[in-house]
Amino acid sequence: MRYEARQSGAAQTGARADRKPKETQMGYKVVVAGATGNVGREMLNILAEREFPVDEIAVLASRKSLGTEVSFGDKTLKTQDLDTFDFTGWDMALFAVGSEPTKKYAPKAAAAGCVVIDNSSLYRYDPDVPLVVPEVNADAVLGYSKKNIIANPNCSTAQMVVALKPLHDRAKIKRVVVSTYQSVSGAGKEGMDELWDQTKAVYNPVSEVPPKKFQKQIAFNVIPHIDVFMEDGSTKEEWKMVAETKKIVDPSIKVTATCVRVPVFVGHAESINIETEDFLDEDEARDILREAPGIMVIDKREAGGYATPVECVGDYATFVSRIRQDSTIENGLNLWCVSDNLRKGAALNAVQIAEALGQKVLKKG
Template identity: 55%
Template sequence: MKKTWNVAVVGATGAVGTQMIECLVERNFPVGKVKFLASSRSAGQVLEYDGKPVTVEELTHDSFDGIDIALFSAGGARSEEFCPSAVKAGAVCIDNSSAWRMNPDVPLVVPEVNPHAIAGYKKKGIIANPNCSTIQMVVALKPLHDFGTIKRIVVSTYQAVSGTGNKAIDELRVQTGELLNGRPPKVEIYPHRIAFNCLPQIDSFCDNGYTKEEMKMVNETRKIMEADIATTATCVRVPVFYGHSESVNIETEKKITVAKARELLEDAPGVELVDNPGNGEYPMAMDVAGEDLTLVGRIREDATIKNGLNLWVVADNLRKGAATNAVQIAELMIEDYLK
């Protein structure tokens, strides 16, 4: 087995790309050569990798010679265009965009949920990273599904602006300052003001009235969980910088008591149980920024149905919802598949 691996981070200057770089360092990924790739606008910038300067290069079809693993977070269009070139050059692509997620020949992987699916990477040389809101939900639901078989999910998400990228982070910061100083805010990134507001729209609307973000949760959950779970979602953008929160209601075939749910989640990989509401202890977005665990709390039975539970699920959308999940996949790749 190789001792080190050559890694390219595509979209290295973006919100997720910078987190991918941090995760590689923090988790001591055995990197030999590292390459940072981005658009021509960002080429020439100097970033750090483990304390050493690395110059960002322009992404081209010839960027992947000698690369073993390419971590992509540069948007769907670039992933569709450049992943095949990376694979042709001999790299395995782990893609954070939505470009490949529902392709039947591309595994959609959350390591705590369906690590076995990674084996399917050989068909295309690509592994897809799920949507950030889907990742944290299935991490929380997997142990409950294994015990009681989930039939139906009703989820409402409250998603941070960092899910849209650095420009959205800046817009929330600027709009907040403008409003606090009595000035009209500029609206550029979202269809309406995000500061001191909630937007019940993430991505564009489909013909069925749902947004693309909501349909991602529906379709990706079935693929990852490998079960035809009836899912309905409402996705809302909220004025929070980092951390997605979710209200999740599930109906199961076998009854799961609150005590049993807590027991299952307490030992679940990637989960931290924070569920003592009487003492004001429950998951909050401000607690997950920079963290990799999925926090679960507010567990209670749904009295309107026979076998129902409500949960509150929170995670850092840039970390577990994107960068950390991708690096975890890479760790499994070098451990079990790449030699």
């Protein structure tokens, strides 16, 4: 079953009703760096799906992937060398290359006048770089000019703040307790391959596949460890959710997270417990979320009346289910939240940032 998310003004550049006829519309010169990876390919798919106004597009990769062909709509493009590419004259570059290459190439692109929309963690906590989820804080793109860079949040944070923001606007969230169930695609192709190979090996006892990408066997298992451990016992993934929620939504919100890798190929799930300053009835919360941008509520109190990662794959929406009162505290709610982490958690959010940048700043499309 497929569902469509309600889109916010910042997120609906691709909506035909709001667009000029294609033949009269000015477009952008767009770069996708890291075009051969999972997120880079998804960026190209979503740019095409949403009919982002592109006059010219360049797809970049490292030298080992040079010349690899990737699809953009009905076109086939050959990758160019990220190391030698000249960003002069290009409007925006969507980066999906990881923190180390970003550190080298993003300033180069920014200095050439090309606005970088970065999917890595490198700039997320830089006070001079806006961290943007368009359904939540689209106006933050206006702060891009300090470094000519806009940051895309962590995948687990992105879907959570889409659900938190409309409830925060109504009842002011004080505290969030979240447990994540994160798919292996969040660890890239190597993570997906490891789950696939280990799953096959379970049924073939003579073939053993020891953990490489993950710390323990991921097939038929769950691992409460994503990224490195920090001094206070939390992992960096958990710290990211805390820091990014504060930067995107409200620095006064207290967040505690437990992030877990699960044997699912695509789609992150989250169990979210919220404490608010003002009482918020579960029925009102459900109505608020139904009207909120980017959210689809699937919440029937019956077998199968909720969303799971399988249903969210390939969809734009952040799905919210299991909305119910928490009777253990005065003003508490519980939610179940799922989303395609390669889309809303990465590629879709980056494209939505590009749309917001186009609407609010560059204004060609």
